[in-house]
Amino acid sequence: MNPQHQLLSAKDIFVHFPLKSGGASGKARRVSAVNGVSFEVNKGETLGLVGESGCGKTTLGRALVRIGHGVVGGTVVFDGREISSLSNRAFGPLRKEMQMIFQDPFGSLNPRLTIGQTIAEVLAVHRLAKGEAARQKTLELLDIVGLNSEYADRYPHEFSGGQRQRVGIARALAVNPSFIICDEPVSALDVSIQSQIINLLKDLQRDFGLTYLFIAHDLSVVEYISDRVAVMYLGKIVEITSSQELYANPKHPYTRALLSSIPVPEPDGKRERILLKGDLPGPMHIPSGCSFHPRCPVAKPECSKREPRLLPLDGNDAHRVSCLLYE
Incomplete structure (x- = not known):
């Protein structure tokens, strides 16, 4: 991928949370939520990030914008600038460029602030507008996301889930960001409302030149909105390629299992459902070698001993897979 086209590049990102074990020893331990993740996001594209609940998707997204209290390592380059080594104070101005839904x-x-106060607060914190200017900007943002201006004086409990998510989108847009992390933005909404929010995000991306990291577990939604897709398992990316290539030609056994679970409106009997053994292991009990091998339907003895690397498939850097079957 051409570095000149990259808005964000993350290399060897890890996030762990310190713990103390029970008992008198108080021996220090840690939970590893993200383990050496590397990926890039091009300007103006949507990179989908999928995987089972608990695989580290949200933790990774929050780490990029420094939300949370985990210990973070690795290198993040944003718009040509290395930002992972910045102090929290130096990182502050970048929050206008990197927002989260x-x-x-x-x-x-x-719940104690009206919708108008919520958006105006963001404008004030970033010193973009105050007073009547902030009020007018708020009304403009509500109109952009499809809400009436009269809603500015209402409280969150007076809105539906879809309307509240539109407010969240307006709040993210208030600071004119270039990069937005969408953390499961439609998973709490009814199906009919999901499509409205997804279409709104696509329209905003076109109108404002936005770049998205779209985190989700609904593979149908991800296929619709994403240009490329990264599949995550137990804190690692196991496959990444274009959306079209992933859905047409999945390579990693975990990706195949995920895609086999997508409901089809008129099943023709040709799709084979792949049922994985057991449950997703906890982050404190990550298996040796390939972390997926205890559940993998095609695992070999070597898979429990050697950890695979995320490598180009047949020399094609646009399609990378982390599986010993392809090394």
Whole structure:
């Protein structure tokens, strides 16, 4: 991928959370949520990030914008600037460029503030507008996301889930970002409302030149909105390629299992459902070698001993797979 076209490049990102074990020893331990993840996001594209719940998708997204208390390592380059070594104070101005839309549209809004106050607060914090200018900007943002201006004086509990998510989108847009992390933005919404929000995000991307990291577990939604897709398992990316290539020609056994679970409206009997053995292991009990091998239907003895690398498939850097079957 041409570095000149990259908005964000992450290399060997890890996130772990310190713990203390029970008992008198108090021996220090840690939970490894993200383990050496590398990927790039091109300007103006949507990179989908998929995987089972608990695989580290949200933790990775939050680490990029420094939300949370985990210990983070690795290198992040944003718009040509290395930002991972910046202090929190130096990172502050970049928050205008990197915003996040949260999964829970109600929990992410302050119930004591009106919608107008919520958006105006963002403008004030970043010193973009105040007073009447902030009010006018707020009304403009509500109109952009499809809400009436009269809603500015209402509180979050007076809105539906879809309307609250539109408010969350307006809040993210308030600071004119170039990169937005969408953390399961439609998973809490009804199916009919999901399509409205997805189409709104696509329209905003076209109108404002936005770049998205779209985190989700609904593979149908990801296929519709994403240009490329990264598949994550137990804190690692196991496959990454274009959306069209992934859905037509999945290579990693985990990717194949995920895609086999997508419901089809008129099943013709040709799709084979791949059922994985057991449950996703906890982050404190990651298997040796390939972390997927205990559940993999095609695992070999070597898979439990050697950890695979994320490598180009047949020399094609646009399609990378982390599986010993292809090394």
